[in-house]
Amino acid sequence: MSFEHMHIISMKEFTRDMIDHVLEVAEEMEPIARSKSSSDLLKGKVLGVLFFEPSTRTRMSFEAAMMRLGGEVLSLGSVDASSVAKGETLADTIRVVAGYSNAIVLRHPMEGAARLASEFSAVPILNAGDGAGHHPTQTFLDLYTIKRESHLEGLKVALAGDLKYGRTVHSLCYALSLYGAQITLVSPPELSMPSEIIEDLKKKNIKVIEESSIEDAIQDVEVLYMTRIQKERFPDPAEYQKVANRLQITPEVLKNAKKNLRIMHPLPRTNEITPQVDETPHASYFDQSFYGVPIRMALLCLVMGVFE
Amino acid sequence: MSFEHMHIISMKEFTRDMIDHVLEVAEEMEPIARSKSSSDLLKGKVLGVLFFEPSTRTRMSFEAAMMRLGGEVLSLGSVDASSVAKGETLADTIRVVAGYSNAIVLRHPMEGAARLASEFSAVPILNAGDGAGHHPTQTFLDLYTIKRESHLEGLKVALAGDLKYGRTVHSLCYALSLYGAQITLVSPPELSMPSEIIEDLKKKNIKVIEESSIEDAIQDVEVLYMTRIQKERFPDPAEYQKVANRLQITPEVLKNAKKNLRIMHPLPRTNEITPQVDETPHASYFDQSFYGVPIRMALLCLVMGVFE
């Protein structure tokens, strides 16, 4: 299975076989990501890093992935300080940077930016988030975390928080549906999962359950995936506070959780999960953050053709 | 011919033999720049990158050049976040960074900054633009592009756009004069080539032609070098618009061009060249941008003494 020259734009382009292959390559990469062995697989290769929006985790884990494999990172830097500020089009910037690099990782505030970029790029584009669009490498790392910390096949999972605007959970739902899953949804009514997505899941024989409290939802699940609820979604700060309190994870809330429950969160968190939870065996969100490195190593190696 | 320890401040310090040598070394570097072979020529070497003004292309191609050769890039970062903001002199900053690196690439808004820096630096300074002063590595990459995409000896070239303030075209004229050339100038009267430069060229037996339209100018030329006309040069926006429209390159304008015409532009472009031109065989500006990598590889290797 060759991914060479492939653009990574959206999860929709990946079959289950392809996803499985990426996860397997990531597993081979993990010792290198943990600095337990070293590698020159990407020596002489340059990754162009174009972030038109701030990011810590995604950018840094892509860069760490490249570095751990002996590759180099070439950054556009802040957008203010670049020729983008002189009014250059995205197409031109991409064509120029493609001339300097072996692949480009792109984050852009506009939906469709990564697809557009792929049309002008001589090297693979890795979409690191295009606004309300896609963020496939996040989904890959979520799947990899689930595989490593729990199991993918027939997973019982609860998704909680902002299920309306959170592109992360939409993409994850789609991916989990390829493995069979029982999905429990917990969100305030204003931020509930779009009904098209629920319909889609049901068509694929995915059991979808809606719960109004985390306590009820987690009694039977193996993974609880929390997302951040943005204050800006609520016109009334008091309303936000009420919702935020109701969906907050504390050791108390976890009293009836299964022993093997794993809690995930794309981070950064604010108050969705209290620091006391970090000490429990349920907390998998920092591992999840680390898993961004091996999964991005896998994707980089695959699209640059140094690994089949 | 050794360039070891040489500062690269202005084209005026280069004889034709020296330029030829740099271009030949760049040709040897090109496969590495294209990632067709890898290299450790600059392994263990550090390039200090001091950009006191924004730049995408120049900075990124210097960094890519260093990385492709196994070297490392040490960046001052944004000026706001550095000790320059605490009032340090350029001389002090240079002396400090020279202690950390094997060469320094410097962009600075003030004319003469690179020369000044060279007086305080224990390592070679590569001038990446000093305001209205010089930008020799741009001229080198322009020459390299012409050599690779057309030919240098006795070139018929048209220069169009802002010929008054564009340091790029002044420096290019000087360099082309070393190879014999027929130079056609197209610019609005407000932005015409300074007469001293025209006189200089004529003294060197360079044929200089002034044309008022691009259509007329390109019928006989092999290279058309476009530059950006800055809105700020015109007190009246309507006047700017008129000029910009008249000098815009479209497929229409190119109807009577020679088959082997190559269009160059230092980028970023705004509206000087429409996107439709990108698809024609005349468009060489993205290749030109790429050629910044091998040419900067050559200069870095030469001044760091790893190549003669």
Next chain:
Amino acid sequence: MSFEHMHIISMKEFTRDMIDHVLEVAEEMEPIARSKSSSDLLKGKVLGVLFFEPSTRTRMSFEAAMMRLGGEVLSLGSVDASSVAKGETLADTIRVVAGYSNAIVLRHPMEGAARLASEFSAVPILNAGDGAGHHPTQTFLDLYTIKRESHLEGLKVALAGDLKYGRTVHSLCYALSLYGAQITLVSPPELSMPSEIIEDLKKKNIKVIEESSIEDAIQDVEVLYMTRIQKERFPDPAEYQKVANRLQITPEVLKNAKKNLRIMHPLPRTNEITPQVDETPHASYFDQSFYGVPIRMALLCLVMGVFE
């Protein structure tokens, strides 16, 4: 003596034997720092660089140290562009970055930040300054400079400038007291050395002399350590100017200096030392700046366990 996994938070944790060991390792590193030999000691290792405050010298010399040893540098970038701007706690940021790197160098405006970070980090924290707190790698480089340019045992040293707020000189005093020293203090009354520190030194049998003029102070000393006096410390600009003038080092002031006097300064300087002094054999501040590289190489190798 193993420093593996050790956090470098403050000088107080170092005995004289430990300091001596670090200085010896730095001496072994110096040829690599001078690019006279190359090294792969830190190949495959990643240094996380988290600067929540601007810095040129400290950051760049840490990065150069890593690069000269074949290691890689992973930067958080500017704080505005990171998830810290989304309200992430330092503890969370540290845990995430620890997952991507083999050690973290941290500068933070708040006293105690480095200690806090060390409690959440799976990898060694190197404190690169925590506000009014500590900056141990600066003290190490000061000691290394003194050892290389003068001698440590029983040093006669004058400290001048802001001795009240300058954490650098407090930490240096403590360290020098381990080697025996005669310390002369020169400062305006508003910025004199805190009496607790003077008492401490005297308890350790360190001779402490207070002088009001630099001229008097330097007649007998081997090292003069200047610090920057910040304008902001003085409510009245005229008062600042008077103090600044009185403590300024010029060739004139140095007329009665010992031949082997070495002048140090953590840089950046403003007017404390005039440029004319740079040409005298007394000027050691640019060497001092360079010595930041071998000393940080030593510390990085020691805490990452590639050197004992």
